[in-house]
Amino acid sequence: MVAPPYYTVPPQGYGGVESVVAGLVDRLVARGHHVILFAAGRRGTAAQEFVRTWDTPPTEQLTLALPEVVHAARVEALLRAHTVDLVHDHTLAGPLTADARHSPTIVTVHGTMDDLAGVYRPLGSAVSLVAVSHAQRRRAPDLNWVATVHNGIDVDSFPYRADKDDYVLFLGRFHPQKAPHLAIEAARRAGVRIILAGKCSEEIEHDYYRDRLAPLLGHDAVEVGVAGPALKRRLLAGARCLVFPIRWEEPFGLVMVESMACGTPVVALARGAAPEVVAHGRTGFVVDRPEQLAAAISDCATLDPADCRRYVSSRFSLDAMATGYENAYRRVLASPGAAAAGGAFAMRPPTTV
Amino acid sequence: MVAPPYYTVPPQGYGGVESVVAGLVDRLVARGHHVILFAAGRRGTAAQEFVRTWDTPPTEQLTLALPEVVHAARVEALLRAHTVDLVHDHTLAGPLTADARHSPTIVTVHGTMDDLAGVYRPLGSAVSLVAVSHAQRRRAPDLNWVATVHNGIDVDSFPYRADKDDYVLFLGRFHPQKAPHLAIEAARRAGVRIILAGKCSEEIEHDYYRDRLAPLLGHDAVEVGVAGPALKRRLLAGARCLVFPIRWEEPFGLVMVESMACGTPVVALARGAAPEVVAHGRTGFVVDRPEQLAAAISDCATLDPADCRRYVSSRFSLDAMATGYENAYRRVLASPGAAAAGGAFAMRPPTTV
Numbered sequence: 001m002v003a004p005p006y007y008t009v010p011p012q013g014y015g016g017v018e019s020v021v022a023g024l025v026d027r028l029v030a031r032g033h034h035v036i037l038f039a040a041g042r043r044g045t046a047a048q049e050f051v052r053t054w055d056t057p058p059t060e061q062l063t064l065a066l067p068e069v070v071h072a073a074r075v076e077a078l079l080r081a082h083t084v085d086l087v088h089d090h091t092l093a094g095p096l097t098a099d100a101r102h103s104p105t106i107v108t109v110h111g112t113m114d115d116l117a118g119v120y121r122p123l124g125s126a127v128s129l130v131a132v133s134h135a136q137r138r139r140a141p142d143l144n145w146v147a148t149v150h151n152g153i154d155v156d157s158f159p160y161r162a163d164k165d166d167y168v169l170f171l172g173r174f175h176p177q178k179a180p181h182l183a184i185e186a187a188r189r190a191g192v193r194i195i196l197a198g199k200c201s202e203e204i205e206h207d208y209y210r211d212r213l214a215p216l217l218g219h220d221a222v223e224v225g226v227a228g229p230a231l232k233r234r235l236l237a238g239a240r241c242l243v244f245p246i247r248w249e250e251p252f253g254l255v256m257v258e259s260m261a262c263g264t265p266v267v268a269l270a271r272g273a274a275p276e277v278v279a280h281g282r283t284g285f286v287v288d289r290p291e292q293l294a295a296a297i298s299d300c301a302t303l304d305p306a307d308c309r310r311y312v313s314s315r316f317s318l319d320a321m322a323t324g325y326e327n328a329y330r331r332v333l334a335s336p337g338a339a340a341a342g343g344a345f346a347m348r349p350p351t352t353v
Numbered sequence: 354m355v356a357p358p359y360y361t362v363p364p365q366g367y368g369g370v371e372s373v374v375a376g377l378v379d380r381l382v383a384r385g386h387h388v389i390l391f392a393a394g395r396r397g398t399a400a401q402e403f404v405r406t407w408d409t410p411p412t413e414q415l416t417l418a419l420p421e422v423v424h425a426a427r428v429e430a431l432l433r434a435h436t437v438d439l440v441h442d443h444t445l446a447g448p449l450t451a452d453a454r455h456s457p458t459i460v461t462v463h464g465t466m467d468d469l470a471g472v473y474r475p476l477g478s479a480v481s482l483v484a485v486s487h488a489q490r491r492r493a494p495d496l497n498w499v500a501t502v503h504n505g506i507d508v509d510s511f512p513y514r515a516d517k518d519d520y521v522l523f524l525g526r527f528h529p530q531k532a533p534h535l536a537i538e539a540a541r542r543a544g545v546r547i548i549l550a551g552k553c554s555e556e557i558e559h560d561y562y563r564d565r566l567a568p569l570l571g572h573d574a575v576e577v578g579v580a581g582p583a584l585k586r587r588l589l590a591g592a593r594c595l596v597f598p599i600r601w602e603e604p605f606g607l608v609m610v611e612s613m614a615c616g617t618p619v620v621a622l623a624r625g626a627a628p629e630v631v632a633h634g635r636t637g638f639v640v641d642r643p644e645q646l647a648a649a650i651s652d653c654a655t656l657d658p659a660d661c662r663r664y665v666s667s668r669f670s671l672d673a674m675a676t677g678y679e680n681a682y683r684r685v686l687a688s689p690g691a692a693a694a695g696g697a698f699a700m701r702p703p704t705t706v
Contacts, residue, residue, distance in 0.1 A: 068418035068448045070471040075448070077475030093446055098428070099453035099478075118423040120625045126453075290679030 001025055001037045001047065002089040005054045005071045006062045008041035014113065014199070015227065016254055017090055017110045019149050020321075027152075027322035036082055038075050041228050051078050076100075089127070095119065101281040104327075104332050105129060106146065112251055113139035120144070128332045130325070133184045133273035136251040147328035147342055150277070150291040152321030153250050155313050158261040161237040162305045163232060167193040168297055169239035169264075171232065174200040174209045179269075181212045182245035184221045186267075186293030193220045197227035197235055230312070241300040253277060260284070261312040262307030267296040277316075278334040283308045354378055354390045354400065358424045359415045361394035366581065367552070369607055370443055370463045373504050373674075380505075380675035390433055391428050398549030404431050421446045429453075437525045439682055442480070449471065452479040457685050459483060459499065460680075462476055465604055466492035473497070477579070481685045483678070486626035489604040502683035505674030506603050508666050511614040512591040515658045520546040521650055522592035522617075524585065524608050527553040527562045532622075534565045535598035537574045539620075546573045547596070550580035590615040594637065594653040597621040598646060606630060613637070614665040616658030620649040629667075633686040636661045 001024070001041050008013035010022035025035050029046040037047035039055035053074050058067040079087070079101070087105045089095060090346050100107035107127045109116055115141040120129055128146040137148055168190075170183040180196050187194035187222035196217075217223055227235055236242065242259035250272035257277060259266050266284035267312070270273035278284040283303065285296035327332035354377070357606050360368035363375035375398050378388050381397040390400035393407035411420040425446035432440070432454070440458045442448060451458035460480045462469055470493040473482055481499040484490035490501055521543075523536040533549050540547035549570075553562050568575055580588055589595065593613035605623035610630060612619050619637035621627035631637040632690065638649035667673070 063419035064416055064470055065418045065445055066416075066472075069421065069449065071585055072446075072449050072476040073472050075479065076452075092418055093425075096422065096425050097447060097452070099429075099450070119419075119426050122426040124430065134670055155465060250682040 001028075001035055001038065001088060002075050002091055002094055002224070003039040003218050004091045005040040005061050005067060007057050007259060008044055009037065009039040010044050013107060013226075020108075020110075020254075021090055023152060023154055023318045024325060027318045028325070031322060031326070036084065039141065047118075049082075050150055051082075067158045081241075086326070086332060088329075092116075092119070095123055095127045096220075098123070104128060104333055104335075106328060108132065108149075109136065110251065112136075112249060114249070117143065117233060119311070125342045128328070128335075130250040134276055137248065146331055147324060149321060149324030150316055152255055152316050152318045153254065153257050153261060153312070155261050155309070155317050157233075157234050158258055159237045159260070160263045160305070160309050162263055164240045164264070165238040167195050167242050168267075169200070169203065169235050169259075170194060170196040170243050170245050171227065171235065171259075172198050172244075174198050174205050174213055176208050176212070177203070177246065177248040177250075180292045181216055181249045182247075182293065183224055183243035184213075184216045186243060186245070186290065186297055187293035188220065190297040192240065192297060193222070195235060195239070196221065196223045197225065199226050219349055225266065231237045232258075236264055236321060239264050242266045242295055243297065244274065244291060246271045246274065248272065250274075256284075257312055257316040260308040261316075263309050264307055265303045265305075267293055268298065269293070279311055283311045354388055355428050355440060355444055355447055356380075356390065356392040356394040357444045358410055358420060359412050360410050362392040362398055363397050366579075368466060372506075373461075373463075374443055374669045376507055377504060377674060379679060381678070384675060384679070389663060391439065392432060398639070402435075402437075402456075405484065425450055436610075439685060441678070441682075445469075448476055448480045451476070457481060457688075459681060459685055461485065461502075462489065462664050463604065465489075465602060467602070470496065472673070481681070481688075484607045486580070487629055489624045491630045494601060495662070497626065499684055502674060502677030502681060504607055504610070505668055505669050505671045506607065506610055506614060506665070508614050508662070508670050511611055512586050513614070513658070513662050515618045516610045517593045517617070517658075518591040520548050520592055520593050521596050521620075522588050522612075523547060523549040523551065523579065523596050524552050524588065524612075525597075527551050527558050527566055528555075529561050529565070530601040532598045532600045532604075533630075534569055534642045535600075535646065536572065536596035537566075537569045537645065538596070539596060539650055541573065542647035543650040545574070545593065545650060547575065548588060548592070549576045550578065550585065551576075552579050581659055585611075586615065589617055592617050594618045594620050594650055596646065596650065597622045597627065598628065600624065603627075609637075610665055610669045613661040614669075616662050617659055618653045618656045618658075619644055620653060632664055634662045 003009045003021045003170045007018045007334040009018045025045040025047050035047040036049040038051045040057040043050040061067040076097040085105050086103050089107045105127045120143050123142050131148040170180045172178040236259050252273050256266045260283050266278045268286050270286045275286050278286050280286045356374045360371045361469045366372040378398040378400050388400040389402040390540045391404045391412040402607050414420040429450040436580040437456050439456050449577045461483045473496050478497050484501040523533045525531040569622045589612050605626050609619045619631045621639050623639045623641050629640050631639050633639045
C-alpha cells in the first residue's frame with residue numbers, strides 16, 4: 001500500500017486520501033491480509049510492516065513535481081526489499097514505475113479525470129485502475145479500469161443524532177467549485193440559519209471569499225473557519241442537512257457520507273458523484289438547479305435520520321470498501337497478465353474489466 | 354532526445370535546458386546521428402524526427418507535479434513506436450520510466466544536486482547520469498555518473514567586441530542566490546558604472562528587489578529588466594566584464610560562457626561551477642570573497658578579449674559538448690548492462706565510469 005507523502009496515515013487534520021488509505025489498511029489487516037504500508041511520518045495503522053518514505057511529510061510542497069518524483073523513486077527502491085503479491089498505489093507519479101515491476105499495480109484514482117486521464121491513458125495496461133465513483137469512471141471509460149470502489153468511512157467514529165438543531169451546514173473549501181454562496185442563498189430562501197465551516201488558504205479561495213462569500217455573511221450565515229475532527233462531527237450531527245452545491249465533477253465527496261453517517265441528510269447539486277452517493281428522497285435530495293436547493297432543504301424534515309446512518313453502514317463502511325478492493329485485487333491477480341509484468345505491458349492484453 | 358515540455362526547443366525566450374538540447378540535437382545530426390526529438394510546440398531543430406508531446410508548452414505549470422508526470426507517461430507511450438539505441442532524457446520524472454525500457458537511458462542532470470540526489474540515488478543504475486560540471490558531480494559522487502559534459506553554446510551566434518564600453522554587467526535573476534547587490538557594491542568600489550538585466554517574477558525575487566536591490570540603484574547602477582536575445586548579446590559584447598557573484602552551488606552558469614564568447618571576461622565568486630568555467634587570470638577572475646570583486650573588476654583591463662572567445666570556442670562550443678555526449682553514449686552502449694535493461698536494474702552491475 002503506497003500512500004502519498006504529504007500527510008501522515010491517518011492524517012492529523014486535512015488529508016482525505018490518507019484517511020481512506022488508513023481505513024482500508026486497518027480493515028484489510030483485520031481480514032487477515034498482510035499489508036506493507038509505504039508512507040511518511042510515524043506509524044499510525046495496523047499494517048504489519050511500515051516503511052517510512054519521509055521522516056516529515058513535505059506537506060507544504062503538495063502539488064510540486066520534485067517531492068512527487070522523489071517519493072516515487074524512493075518507494076520503488078524500498079519496494080525491492082519486499083516480495084509482494086500486488087502494489088496498491090495512491091500516488092500521482094508512482095504509476096510511472098509500475099511497468100518495471102514484477103507484481104501487478106492497482107491505482108486508486110482519487111483526483112479528477114480532467115487532470116488524470118493524461119497520466120493513465122498513455123500508461124495503458126501498465127496499471128489497473130480503480131475509480132472511486134461511477135461518475136468518475138464515466139468521464140474516461142476507455143481507461144484500464146478494473147473496478148469502481150466507493151470510499152468508505154469508519155461509521156462508528158461519527159456521532160449519530162436524531163434531534164437536529166436549527167441550522168443547515170456547509171462544510172468544505174471556500175472555493176467557486178464548492179460554491180458555498182449558493183448554500184447561503186438557498187438557506188436564506190428556505191428561512192433557516194446556515195453555518196459554514198471550511199478552508200480558505202489558496203489564492204483563488206481568498207479571492208472567492210472576499211468577492212463572493214463575505215458580502216453574503218450575516219447573523220443568519222455564520223462562517224466558523226476550518227473545523228477539526230471534533231467540531232466537524234458536532235456540526236454535522238446537529239445540522240438539519242448538509243448543503244453540497246458543487247459546481248464541478250467532484251470524483252467522490254466524502255463529506256456527504258460523513259454527514260449521512262451522523263443522521264444528517266444531504267442536499268446536493270447533481271454533479272460528480274452526488275447522484276450515486278446520496279439516495280435521492282431517502283438520505284437527501286439531489287437537484288439539478290441552484291433554485292431547487294431551498295425547497296430541498298425544507299423537504300429534509302420528511303427524511304429519517306436513522307435511515308441515513310443505516311444507508312452509510314451498508315454502503316459506505318470500511319468493510320464495504322475493503323470488500324470492493326479485495327474483489328479488485330483478486331480480479332487483477334487472476335488476470336492472465338498478472339504474473340508476466342515487468343517491461344512487457346505494451347504486449348500484454350488489456351486486463352478484463 | 355527527451356526535452357522538458359515547458360518551453361519549445363529551441364526556446365523563444367527563457368529556457369536554458371531547451372537551448373542546450375537544441376544545440377546538441379543540431380550538432381548530433383550534423384555528425385551523422387539519427388535523432389528523434391520529443392518536445393512541446395513546433396519543430397525547431399534539425400532532428401530527423403520530431404514527436405510533439407504538447408501542442409502548447411505548459412509554461413505556466415513549470416515546477417508542478419501534474420504536467421511533469423503527464424509528460425513522462427506520454428513520452429513513454431510515444432517511445433513505444435520507435436526503436437532507439439538509447440534514450441537521452443532531460444526531464445525530472447522521465448527517469449522513473451527508464452527501468453522498464455529495453456534501451457539504456459542517459460540523463461543530463463541540469464538542476465541542483467540538493468534537490469536531485471533524492472531522485473537519482475534510489476534509481477541506482479536504472480539511469481546513467483551526466484553532470485554538467487565537476488562541481489555538480491562532486492556534490493553527490495556516489496551516484497551512477499557516466500560522464501561530465503559541460504554545456505556548450507553556438508559561439509557564432511554571439512557577437513565579439515574587443516573595444517568595450519564604460520560599464521560592467523550583471524545578467525541573471527534578481528534573486529539572493531544570484532546576489533546582484535554584491536555586483537553593484539563591487540562596481541561602485543571599482544568606480545565603474547553597472548547595468549543590471551534580469552528577471553524579477555517570483556515572490557522571492559520581488560522581495561529581494563524591493564528590500565536589497567532597489568535601494569542600491571542610481572545613476573551609476575541602472576536596471577533594464579529582462580534582456581531578450583538581441584539586447585543580451587549587445588549588453589554582453591559591450592561590457593568590460595560580467596559580474597557573477599553567485600551565492601549558491603549553481604550547477605553550471607551558461608551566462609559566463611556567453612559572456613566570454615563575446616570577448617567579455619567574467620568576475621565571479623568561487624561557488625558552483627565558476628572555478629571550472631572561468632580560466633582564472635586568463636578569461637576572468639574567480640575570487641573567494643565579495644570584497645575581492647572590485648579589484649578583480651579593475652584587473653579585467655589586463656585580459657585579452659580575443660583569448661576569452663578562443664577559450665570558449667575550444668572548450669564550450671556545441672561541438673565540444675556533442676563530442677562529450679558521443680563519448681558518454683558510447684560508454685553506456687558498450688557497458689555490459691546496456692542490452693539487458695528492462696526490469697532488472699537492481700541486479701545489473703553499476704555502469705563503469
